[in-house]
Structures are given as C-alpha cells and as structure tokens.
Amino acid sequence: MKSIKTSITILIILLFTLSACGKKEVQPVSINEETDKCEVCNMAVADNEFATQVVMENGKSYVYDDIGCMFVWFDENEDGDVAASFVRDFNTKEWIKTEEATYVYDRTVRTPMAYNVISFKNEKDAKAYMEENQGEVLTYDQLLKHDWPVNEEMKKMNMEQHQNHNHDEHDDHGHDHDEDHDGE
Template sequence: MNFIKNSLIVAGMLSLAACAEKGPQEIAFGKDQCDNCKMTIAEPKYATQLLTEKGRVYKFDDIACLRDYEATYPENTGNATVYVADFPSGKFVESSTATFIKGGQIISPMGGNTQAYSDKAAAEKAASELGATLTNP
C-alpha cells in the first residue's frame, strides 16, 4: 500500500514539475541578490536573468554582471536563455529579440551602462537622445 501511495506522490510531483512555467522569474527588487556580485538587485530596468536548460534561474543587477558570470561559469550558462528588462516597461524579454544601446549618458548599477529595448525604433530614439550607440552586448 505504501508503494502505491509513494508512487502516486512521485507521479504528482513530476506532473507539477512538467507544468512549471518556463521563463523569467519575478525578482524581489530590494531583496534578491545578484548571483554574480551578491549585491541587492535594486533597479528593475537594468535587471537580467539567465535560465538554464535544467530550469535554474540566475538573477543579475546589470548586464555586466551577467556577462562576467557567463565568463566565470560557462558550465552553468551553456545553452541558457537570457532575459533582459525592456528599459521602457521593465518587463523581461529574451535578449535575442532585444536591441541594446550603450554609453553616452547611460549609467547602470554595475557599470555595464547598457539598456535593452524590445522595440528597435525606441532604442534608436533613446540612443540619439542619450548620446549612446547601438550595440550587441
């Protein structure tokens, strides 16, 4: 009887795991720590996330911390999906679909000085206004 009960529990847990949402997690700004520098993630519009194939999410306060983490821990980041905050809305988008601007008057938490935009025209306008350049981080 215990075998059947345990089997049902395991099957239920596997079903729940299979239904788990794939994508960026919500960040508790002012509470969650950057997985690279360990500082508190405070600025929503610069936050980034890395989702591994196994479903592990790493959170970062700036794209510079994400890139540093990728270089330091390539075994954790291969084939991972990167999400960046769309600067105007703060919502996470896949980095592969975003347009990035860097430099000029942009000052981000860890010196990456990069903003992500889900809309290329908005990125071009912001780059012009901020003296930044379009880039691929």
C-alpha cells in the first residue's frame, strides 16, 4: 500500500514538473519611446494605439509605428520564425494578438505612416467605430491580402508635423533657427 501512495505522489510531482516545462505563451514587450525605432521606416515608435510588434522564436522583438509597417515586414520576411505578433486596441491600447484582432481600414483616420488601418479587440468595437466614422471592417486573413496603399497626402502632413515637433524640441537651446536656416 505504501508503494502505491509513493508511486502516485511521484507521478503527480512528475506531471507538475512536465507541465511547468511546457512552452510559455509569448508576451508583448514594453515600448521604449526613447530608443525604439520602427523596423521598416526607422521612425520613432510611440507607446500609443498605433504601435505593433513581432516577437521571434529566439525572443528578439521588432517594433513598428504603424500596422502597415508590420505587414510590410511580414511580406519581406515570410520565412521568419515568428512566435507571435501584437497590435494595440485603438480604444484601450491593450495588446492583442494580431490574428485575434478586428481591423478597420479608414482613409480618414490618421496613422503614423498613413496606412490608415486601426485595430480593435473585437468586431463589435470595430463596427462601433465605423458607425461614428467610416471605413471597412477587415479580418486578419483579409488584412494579409490588403494592398496597403499609403495615403500620400496624409503621410506628407505627418512628416511635416514630425519635423515641426523635432524643430520645436531644439528651440529650447536658445538658438533662433529661422536666422540659422535663412543664412541671415
């Protein structure tokens, strides 16, 4: 009788040990606005609703400033060992697995690189967005086939705003940049 109890105890311990050795679920990494750059366009990645990321099997992560940049990377790296990819819910900034999100393509929504696609944790939230705005609901599979057109007019406005923001950051150094640039 004692040997049966001992065998059962050993079996239970063995089962717990084996289950602990199982593969951990991949988690998104935190965005560091000071250092993170988009893997595709090399722009700074803001810790906002547009940030996305890919985590590789080896643990390396790549971050993107726009969903479109991540999908451009997917197209260029089809044979990569991706463990998981994540997008942010447009309303809450909560990380969601890319394949579980619902998307809206809306040419009027301003995204960092003007791909105009935003993500939601569920279809209900995506449709609620469309009721107040416009656009087209897309699934992950549809997004894989999406053309990824860039809204060039919006991209130009985004770049100008980014340049003005960087210019304003440097104004604190006591230089009159207008005089420096005009050569006067």
